[in-house]
Amino acid sequence: MPVISAPYAFNEGQLFVDLESICGHSLYLKCEGFNFAGSIKLKAANEMVETAEREGVLKPDSILVESSSGNLGVALSMIAASKGYRFLCVTDSRCNLSTRLLMEALGSEVHVVADQDSNGGFLGVRIDYVRKLCAADDRYVWLSQYTNAGNWRAHYRTTGPEIAGNFPDLDVLFVGAGTTGTLMGCARYFRQWHRPVRIVAVDAVGSVAFGGEPGRRMIPGLGMSMRPPLLDESLVDEVIRVEETDTIRTCHHLARRGFLFGGSTGTVVSGATSWLARQDNRDLTAVAIAPDLGERYLDTIYQTNWLQDLYGAHILDPEQVGVEPEQVAGASREVKPASRAPDRRRRT
Structure with missing residues (x-):
């Protein structure tokens, strides 16, 4: 048991x-959906957060921030709530309403971008928003699922x-x-x-x-x-x-x-x-x-x-x-x- x-x-x-x-x-x-985050993204979220903690990147006053279309945002919301971190998910209008509500229920903030990038997607705009946040306030810690080796190592x-x-x-x-x-x-x-x-x-x-x-x-x-x-x-x-x-x-x-x-x-x-x-x-x-x-x-x-x-x-x-x-x-x-x-x- x-x-x-x-x-x-x-x-x-x-x-x-x-x-x-x-x-x-x-x-x-x-x-891969049978966990408390409801998706495979829990594995990557765990690996990236634990690595950031071991390396001293995440501190008690850190604010996690990540660009996500939904599932990684939920996984990080759950982990952040459990570990006592604040978390801001930067997503876009394609993110399902139920997913946004779930992240908010777990205590996370959700920012929805509306503008599209040059390829007709939202990813570039989401990443630009995250970068500006991190440049303006060093409490923000961006795990960057797009470049973080912990994503594939998991x-x-x-x-x-x-x-x-x-x-x-x-x-x-x-x-x-x-x-x-x-x-x-x-x-x-x-x-x-x-x-x-x-x-x-x-x-x-x-x-x-x-x-x-x-x-x-x-x-x-x-x-x-x-x-x-x-x-x-x-x-x-x-x-x-x-x-x-x-x-x-x-x-x-x-x-x-x-x-x-x-x-x-x-x-x-x-x-x-x-x-x-x-x-x-x-x-x-x-x-x-x-x-x-x-x-x-x-x-x-x-x-x-x-x-x-x-x-x-x-x-x-x-x-x-x-x-x-x-x-x-x-x-x-x-x-x-x-x-x-x-x-x-x-x-x-």
Whole structure:
């Protein structure tokens, strides 16, 4: 029986969902939302805060500040409340209302930027605001999830080994790309492993992380409006971009089977099923990482009026939501060919 005294001390790392009956392909989904922060971002937040404390960067009068589209902000809000720090989250208008309210309930301040940067995103404006705060008051401590090595180290130490321990014959791993902390940590871990593993990054259409054309992105989480400083493309075998319409339909497809996941998870599952549908070898052992759960998306992805206003009246037509996964993810686009061919031994 786990007994904890701090909310960040608990994180379920051994839960996987077999999606074959839902997706039509052998795919195991690693669920990272079962902690008090509700997402995989707790791992990075813990690593970055503990490192800052060890290095003496965080002091009792420090004010944590971070740019976040939502989930890292919640994780840092929870840790800050537990440790007695003040925390200011700088976010933008795409951040879900429930996420903003949750951060405020935990005692954090939330600043929402409205202006867009040159790539049509909000990230540059958010970062500029954080930099001005830090320049004006040295009490502010910016952990900078975009450049902080603790972001990827957290997954090198935890997420990668958790997957490896359960799937010793892993062939392919699908990881969503935002800051690329999860992607880089897992990629570095499996690059040193006993067998080759194909690393497939899943990005959102409209993200420029891997050099794509900038475009409108309304679902927070994956994708970037600038190249992620943590990204080392030599560690990635393939990149798949997923349309937001496919993210939404995949989320609803999973929900119809009782699994309520968030937008980032819908994107990863859409990209993974699309990729698997194109493979000749059906005996691959494939794992995808689910960064979040769906409760924080009830007023967006799972709200009919919001969806129809942004994506049209037919976004949730039954024939679209209920089709086979390779059709649901039909617009997912592979943009980088594989550079390594893994040993495809089936896990027993």
